[in-house]
Amino acid sequence: MTDATATAAPATDTRRAGRFLYLAGVVVLCAWVIVPIYFLLVNTLSSPDTVNSFPKPFIPDFDLGSLAFFAKFAGMLTALKNSVIVAGMTMILSILIGAPAGYALSRFDFAGKELFRLLILLTRAFPLPLLALPLAVFFIRTGLDDTTFGLALVHTTLALPFAVLITFSLFSGIPIELEEAAWTLGCTRVTAFTKVVLPLILPGITASAIFAFVISWNEVFAAAVLTIENRTLTAFLLQNLDTSPLHLKFAGGFILVVPALIFIFAVRKYLFAMWGIANR
Amino acid sequence: MNARILPYVLILPVTIFLCLFFLYPFILVAQLAFTTGAGFTLDNFREVVSHWKFPISMRNTLLLAGIVVPVQLALALLMATMVTKMDKGRDMVLYVWTIPLGISDLAAGLIWLAIFEQSGFLNTMMGALGLVERPVNLLTFQNPVLVFVAIALAEIWRATAIMLVILVAGIGLIPKEYYEAAEVFGASPWKRFVRITLPLLRPSLQTALVLRVILAFEVFAVVQALGGTLFPVLMGETYAYQFDLLNSGAAAAMALIILVISIAATLVILRVLRVPKGATI
Numbered sequence: 001m002t003d004a005t006a007t008a009a010p011a012t013d014t015r016r017a018g019r020f021l022y023l024a025g026v027v028v029l030c031a032w033v034i035v036p037i038y039f040l041l042v043n044t045l046s047s048p049d050t051v052n053s054f055p056k057p058f059i060p061d062f063d064l065g066s067l068a069f070f071a072k073f074a075g076m077l078t079a080l081k082n083s084v085i086v087a088g089m090t091m092i093l094s095i096l097i098g099a100p101a102g103y104a105l106s107r108f109d110f111a112g113k114e115l116f117r118l119l120i121l122l123t124r125a126f127p128l129p130l131l132a133l134p135l136a137v138f139f140i141r142t143g144l145d146d147t148t149f150g151l152a153l154v155h156t157t158l159a160l161p162f163a164v165l166i167t168f169s170l171f172s173g174i175p176i177e178l179e180e181a182a183w184t185l186g187c188t189r190v191t192a193f194t195k196v197v198l199p200l201i202l203p204g205i206t207a208s209a210i211f212a213f214v215i216s217w218n219e220v221f222a223a224a225v226l227t228i229e230n231r232t233l234t235a236f237l238l239q240n241l242d243t244s245p246l247h248l249k250f251a252g253g254f255i256l257v258v259p260a261l262i263f264i265f266a267v268r269k270y271l272f273a274m275w276g277i278a279n280r
Numbered sequence: 281m282n283a284r285i286l287p288y289v290l291i292l293p294v295t296i297f298l299c300l301f302f303l304y305p306f307i308l309v310a311q312l313a314f315t316t317g318a319g320f321t322l323d324n325f326r327e328v329v330s331h332w333k334f335p336i337s338m339r340n341t342l343l344l345a346g347i348v349v350p351v352q353l354a355l356a357l358l359m360a361t362m363v364t365k366m367d368k369g370r371d372m373v374l375y376v377w378t379i380p381l382g383i384s385d386l387a388a389g390l391i392w393l394a395i396f397e398q399s400g401f402l403n404t405m406m407g408a409l410g411l412v413e414r415p416v417n418l419l420t421f422q423n424p425v426l427v428f429v430a431i432a433l434a435e436i437w438r439a440t441a442i443m444l445v446i447l448v449a450g451i452g453l454i455p456k457e458y459y460e461a462a463e464v465f466g467a468s469p470w471k472r473f474v475r476i477t478l479p480l481l482r483p484s485l486q487t488a489l490v491l492r493v494i495l496a497f498e499v500f501a502v503v504q505a506l507g508g509t510l511f512p513v514l515m516g517e518t519y520a521y522q523f524d525l526l527n528s529g530a531a532a533a534m535a536l537i538i539l540v541i542s543i544a545a546t547l548v549i550l551r552v553l554r555v556p557k558g559a560t561i
Binding site: 026032036097105110113119120133189220224225249 | 284288290291294295297298304305308309312358374375376379380381382384385386390391392393394395399401403404445448452490494497498501505508515518519522528538542543
């Protein structure tokens with residue numbers, strides 16, 4: 001360390017100052033993330049009158065008026081239900097379709113592997129929600145227009161690259177020797193997978209499924225383009241931005257944030273493992 | 281099943297799905313953009329480019345990306361280096377810092393609307409400090425700079441987390457031996473950061489920047505929530521063509537323009553941050 005050459009007293013002083021600056025930085029950056037969310041919470045848990053008044057209290061008055069207004073607003077609960085359905089379908093589709101490819105990438109060397117990886121990586125380099133525009137026409141022709149399933153298909157396109165790369169990294173973390181041992185003990189490829197690999201991988205798969213759910217839950221543009229009657233919550237809120245009162249906007253925003261908070265907490269352990277391998 | 285066929289069977293669903301919902305829509309969008317019913321034409325492009333709002337929305341989108349992304353990069357690098365030095369409370373701090381990762385752009389816009397609207401928290405704070413007599417309407421056409429600042433802050437707040445996650449994961453892959461060796465030779469923390477962290481972090485920086493820049497060109501819901509029509513951006517105009525003007529040809533042309541900018545930006549980033557051939561960590 002460079003400090004060792006300096007005299008003892010100033011060195012501890014600068015170190016203490018540096019330590020203080022460092023801690024202050026961490027605290028400030030934490031506040032920078034949390035305080036805006038707290039403000040939204042205050043607005044959500046205040047009566048509509050308080051939300052529209054001035055000055056604002058910094059502590060909520062724990063009135064459920066805004067949330068009740070949100071629940072009673074025509075079409076809002078249906079939109080909430082649609083959001084959950086679309087996100088649920090996206091979650092299932094992206095894992096069912098993506099996980100086998102992740103397994104193939106981690107276990108086999110096959111001709112065209114690099115090309116396949118390129119296709120997956122390519123999808124991340126494009127503004128995917130834009131693809132909803134031509135699909136709107138395509139869906140009318142196939143009868144998928146304005147359905148939750150049609151939207152779920154588009155959201156699956158968004159979530160799929162992540163599902164493949166994440167499951168790829170998860171499967172790579174399990175030594176192939178475990179599977180080979182199971183084969184020598186009489187398992188077939190399928191039973192070795194279900195009895196040995198699957199139990200080990202399940203928490204990670206859940207994490208990436210949750211990630212797919214969040215991607216769909218948060219998506220605004222494609223949802224607004226592809227649904228008219230069956231709006232999701234994001235599309236519904238976006239459509240009514242000009243006309244809805246403030247307390248409705250804030251309550252809606254809060255309902256959007258809550259699952260995100262829980263889900264990020266649930267997948268926090270996997271977040272970094274997911275991205276570590278995805279970079280390569 | 282045969283081990284030579286199996287991998288292809290396993291990747292088949294993804295390939296079919298991506299062909300159907302990723303490659304095919306590309307052909308469709310190009311078709312929509314280059315036709316008006318009477319064969320090949322550039323009319324859609326002429327129409328959108330000559331619209332008076334086009335230069336403004338283009339400038340706004342690029343300006344926003346040009347300011348937001350570098351700030352996010354610096355902030356994410358700072359946060360990532362802070363986290364790597366941490367031992368106690370690391371998980372907690374990382375969780376808090378990654379919260380915005382799960383928050384949609386619409387919700388982020390609404391969160392910052394709670395701060396910037398006329399009866400919002402910024403006005404309340406300024407009132408308490410005696411800076412303003414009455415609540416002032418901050419987000420109007422008379423304050424274009426303030427509208428821009430609000431949108432930029434919301435974007436920085438929301439999307440720094442994705443860069444942070446990628447960079448923290450990347451820093452984790454750098455072997456500690458490099459730092460130990462540098463310390464032995466008396467390199468200062470700043471020198472270690474510039475000479476070891478940054479160069480070895482190149483693949484992660486690539487991923488983070490590509491992802492962020494593309495998302496920055498797609499900025500939409502944050503702008504709608506905070507600025508509405510006060511701050512036109514490319515994606516917002518695309519949406520307006522599709523819905524308010526019911527002109528899907530023009531919307532497709534806009535989509536292609538955004539696509540081209542995104543691809544150009546991606547290529548530039550990949551080129552600038554390329555990893556020298558044969559170099560590995």
